Amino acid sequence: xxxxxxxxxxxxxxxxxFITAFFTSTISGRxxxxxxxxxxxxxxxxxxxxxxxxxKYEEVDYNYVSKDFADYINSAENYFGFNDNIRxxxxxxxxxxxxxxDANYTQMENHxxxxxxxxxxxxxxxxxxRRSHTINTDLLYVAVSLNQLDIIARISVPLSQIKxxxxxxxxxxxxxxxxxxxxxxxxxxxxSNSLIRPFNELIIASKEISNGxxxxxxxxxxxxxxxxxxxxxxxxxxxxxxxxxxxxYKKVEIESxxxxxxxxxxxxxxxxxxxxxxxxxxxxxxxxxxxxxxGNNIVESIRNNQVNVILRNTIYNNKPLESEYICMDDxxxxxxxxxxxxxxxxxxxxxxxxxxxxxxxxRKLEKIRTEFVSNVTHELKTPITSIRGFIETLKxxxxxxxxxxxxFLDIIDIEAERLHALIDDILQLSEIESRQNGPKIEKLDIKxxxxxVIEVVQNIAQERSVTLxxxxxxxxxxxxxxxxxKQLLLNLIDNAIKYNVKNGAVNIKAYRSEGxxxxxxxxxxxxxxxxxxxxxxxRFYRVDKGRSRDQGGTxxxxxxxxxxxxxxxxxxxxxxxxxxxxEFIVQLPI
Numbered sequence: 001x002x003x004x005x006x007x008x009x010x011x012x013x014x015x016x017x018f019i020t021a022f023f024t025s026t027i028s029g030r031x032x033x034x035x036x037x038x039x040x041x042x043x044x045x046x047x048x049x050x051x052x053x054x055x056k057y058e059e060v061d062y063n064y065v066s067k068d069f070a071d072y073i074n075s076a077e078n079y080f081g082f083n084d085n086i087r088x089x090x091x092x093x094x095x096x097x098x099x100x101x102d103a104n105y106t107q108m109e110n111h112x113x114x115x116x117x118x119x120x121x122x123x124x125x126x127x128x129x130r131r132s133h134t135i136n137t138d139l140l141y142v143a144v145s146l147n148q149l150d151i152i153a154r155i156s157v158p159l160s161q162i163k164x165x166x167x168x169x170x171x172x173x174x175x176x177x178x179x180x181x182x183x184x185x186x187x188x189x190x191x192s193n194s195l196i197r198p199f200n201e202l203i204i205a206s207k208e209i210s211n212g213x214x215x216x217x218x219x220x221x222x223x224x225x226x227x228x229x230x231x232x233x234x235x236x237x238x239x240x241x242x243x244x245x246x247x248x249y250k251k252v253e254i255e256s257x258x259x260x261x262x263x264x265x266x267x268x269x270x271x272x273x274x275x276x277x278x279x280x281x282x283x284x285x286x287x288x289x290x291x292x293x294x295g296n297n298i299v300e301s302i303r304n305n306q307v308n309v310i311l312r313n314t315i316y317n318n319k320p321l322e323s324e325y326i327c328m329d330d331x332x333x334x335x336x337x338x339x340x341x342x343x344x345x346x347x348x349x350x351x352x353x354x355x356x357x358x359x360x361x362x363r364k365l366e367k368i369r370t371e372f373v374s375n376v377t378h379e380l381k382t383p384i385t386s387i388r389g390f391i392e393t394l395k396x397x398x399x400x401x402x403x404x405x406x407x408f409l410d411i412i413d414i415e416a417e418r419l420h421a422l423i424d425d426i427l428q429l430s431e432i433e434s435r436q437n438g439p440k441i442e443k444l445d446i447k448x449x450x451x452x453v454i455e456v457v458q459n460i461a462q463e464r465s466v467t468l469x470x471x472x473x474x475x476x477x478x479x480x481x482x483x484x485x486k487q488l489l490l491n492l493i494d495n496a497i498k499y500n501v502k503n504g505a506v507n508i509k510a511y512r513s514e515g516x517x518x519x520x521x522x523x524x525x526x527x528x529x530x531x532x533x534x535x536x537x538x539r540f541y542r543v544d545k546g547r548s549r550d551q552g553g554t555x556x557x558x559x560x561x562x563x564x565x566x567x568x569x570x571x572x573x574x575x576x577x578x579x580x581x582x583e584f585i586v587q588l589p590i
Contacts, residue, residue, distance in 0.1 A: 036140055037127060040155045043073060044144030047088065047153045051146065062090040062151070063099030070101030089154040091117060091143075098151065111154075116143040120152045129159070198226045202233060214241035264356030267340065270315055272298050272308075275351065284333060284356055307354060310337050314352040332360045368538070383415040440481050446510045446517065447472040449482070453489045454508075457497060466500045468493070472510040478517045478590055480568060488564045489519070491557040492584050496523035499582075516570075517590055522583040528576040536574065537562040561586075 047069055054060050066088040073086045088101040095112020097105040111117050119126025120143035128141045143154040201218045208216035217237060218230040258265055264281030268274055274293050285302045287293060293301040299308055306326045314321050314337040323335040334357045339349035390408045399405045450470050461468050478485070489508070496506040504524040511518055528536065537558050561584075565572045568588050576582035 036157055036159070037142055040140070040142035040157060041125070041144060043069075043086070043088075043155050044142065044146075044153045047090075047155075048144065048146045048148070051149055051151075055149065060149075061099070063105055066090055066099040066101040066105075085158070087156045089156070091152045091154060093121060093150055093152070114141070114143075116141040116154060117152060119143065120145045120154075198230060202230070205233065205237065209237060209240065214244055264358075265353060266298070266302070266307075266356070267351060267353045268298050268311060268315075269351040270349070272311065272315075274298050274301060276353075280358075281356055284331065284358060307335060307356075310335055311352050311354055314339055314354075315349060318349050330360070331358060332363045333357065334359045383419040386415045387412050387419075440483075441479050442482060443477050443479055444482055444485060446476045446478055446485075446519070447474060449485055450489060450508050450510070453486055453493055456490065457494055460494070461497050461506070464497055464500065465502045465504070466497050467503075467505045468497075469505060469507045471507055473512075476510055476512065476517070478588060480588065484564050484567065488561050488586070489521070491561050492521040492586075495557055496521055496525065496582070496584075499523070500525035504581075512590070513587075515590060516587045519586040519588070520583060521586075522581065524581040527578045527580045528574065528582055529578045530576075533574055533576075537572075 047065070050069065051060055051062075051065055054065070070086055070088045073088075085102075088099075089105075089111070090098040090100075091111045092098055095110040095114075095117060097108040097111060099105050100108060115128040116126035119128075124145040124147070126143040129138055130141065131138050138159040139156045140159055141154060141156045143152050145152050198218065205216040205218055208214075214237060217234050258276065258278045261278060261280065264284045265276065265278045266274065266281050267276035273295055274297075275295075277287070277293065281287075285304065285307075287301055298311065302308070304326070306323060310321055310323050318339050318341070320336065320338045322337075326333050326335065335354055336357075337352050337354045340351040340353060341349040390412050394405055394408055398408060447470060450472050454468050454470060458468070493506060493508065500506065500523050506524075507520075507522045509518075509520040509522070562572060565586060565588070570586060570588040572584065572586045574582060574584050
């Protein structure tokens with residue numbers, strides 16, 4: 001821009017100077033011609049006066065008069081101030097030359113058709129400018145009619161001085177132009193600096209803003225238009241900085257909210273390009289977290305036809321949709337979509353959002369609940385059916401036979417006890433799950449607790465010829481709820497006795513390891529195949545259903561153990577092989 005200012009200023013100055021020189025030379029030439037014309041008229045009047053005075057005394061020799069008067073005028077002492085030779089010619093009214101100061105008048109042609117002569121004959125005064133090929137310059141001819149003498153005095157003078165004047169004018173113009181160019185450069189530098197500096201600052205500040213630095217400002221104190229522009233730019237930059245900061249904070253807030261949501265979210269535009277995806281969705285769809293999928297087509301990143309179809313239908317129909325449950329590997333997902341559109345009703349959408357909810361646990365719980373209800377119903381129905389059958393038999397007449405009636409009553413009592421145990425276990429399991437009664441934490445000696453549990457099951461162990469060994473370390477303590485810990489040990493030891501072999505053994509160990517208490521209940525019983533490990537802690541799950549019922553089990557013992565372990569924030573696992581016994585390992589925080 002500085003170069004343009006230099007160029008425009010110089011062109012402007014040069015044009016102004018040359019136009020000024022042109023008009024100056026033109027006006028000077030006109031004034032010079034007018035001045036010469038006036039002087040020639042004065043010379044004509046002088047010639048007239050001179051000839052009139054001479055005619056009083058003698059016959060006039062017009063040729064002599066022409067030469068004499070020309071010599072007089074061209075002399076340095078004359079008051080007319082001409083530097084060039086004046087030519088005087090005297091012509092009569094018929095155009096005949098009577099005398100000439102520079103040429104032989106007898107050989108000169110008739111001048112009657114000369115413009116200045118014709119004008120002088122008509123108006124008493126005439127003038128003309130013609131170029132002389134002899135001296136190669138323009139001549140000014142002025143003709144004055146001398147009516148008293150019936151002659152015309154014509155005076156001519158070369159206009160060569162005009163050329164000199166024009167030369168001087170153009171010389172001064174060129175010199176002035178050079179000086180003006182120098183001054184223009186100096187002035188334009190100062191002007192351009194005063195103009196360009198604010199624009200340079202504006203450019204620098206604009207580049208800073210375009211590069212993301214919105215703190216750039218222009219420091220100008222002037223009150224002119226540039227100062228107003230600077231103030232407007234600074235105000236714009238401040239508003240832009242505030243707007244960008246607000247957008248950035250809102251973006252961070254939205255990203256934080258979206259990233260912290262427990263459901264997956266994927267947003268696409270109308271071209272099905274991903275514009276937003278949160279970590280949950282990345283994990284659910286097993287997308288490479290190290291790969292940036294923003295801007296990619298969703299089909300390339302999420303290869304699930306149901307997801308792509310429901311998004312396409314949502315964008316096409318411009319209304320929310322909800323899909324059935326879809327399965328991906330071992331995960332069950334529920335999809336719901338919503339079009340992205342402005343608040344204006346019935347407006348065209350700009351994409352769609354799909355919400356992905358992992359309902360695997362919910363479906364599993366629903367399945368467990370269904371199975372639980374079914375199992376409870378079945379487990380309750382069996383003893384009730386048996387009881388009702390024997391009661392009907394007694395009513396039918398068997399009650400009169402004392403031996404038969406007593407045997408039936410014993411069976412009813414066993415079934416009622418079994419029903420009571422089942423209901424008791426269900427209530428205990430429900431209480432543990434709902435945590436209705438908060439645990440009463442106290443410091444317990446584990447060896448003492450195991451001894452008390454052994455006392456409870458000792459009779460059952462003796463009936464089945466099973467030996468119980470308490471191998472817990474002396475002085476090993478734990479902070480826990482006494483009743484819950486006893487219930488945990490009772491269920492494990494009771495199962496170890498019931499599913500043991502004759503003359504078998506049950507070893508109970510406990511020790512401290514890495515900040516935890518490890519309790520091991522190991523038996524020499526029938527064992528469990530590994531295929532049952534993942535389900536043995538489920539409600540009513542039985543490895544051998546017939547044998548379990550024969551042993552009087554409800555199918556809830558290990559489930560109760562699992563829930564008590566979870567209540568204590570512990571862990572339980574099983575090691576077993578069919579025919580080689582089982583080992584249950586419980587780890588509880590101290």
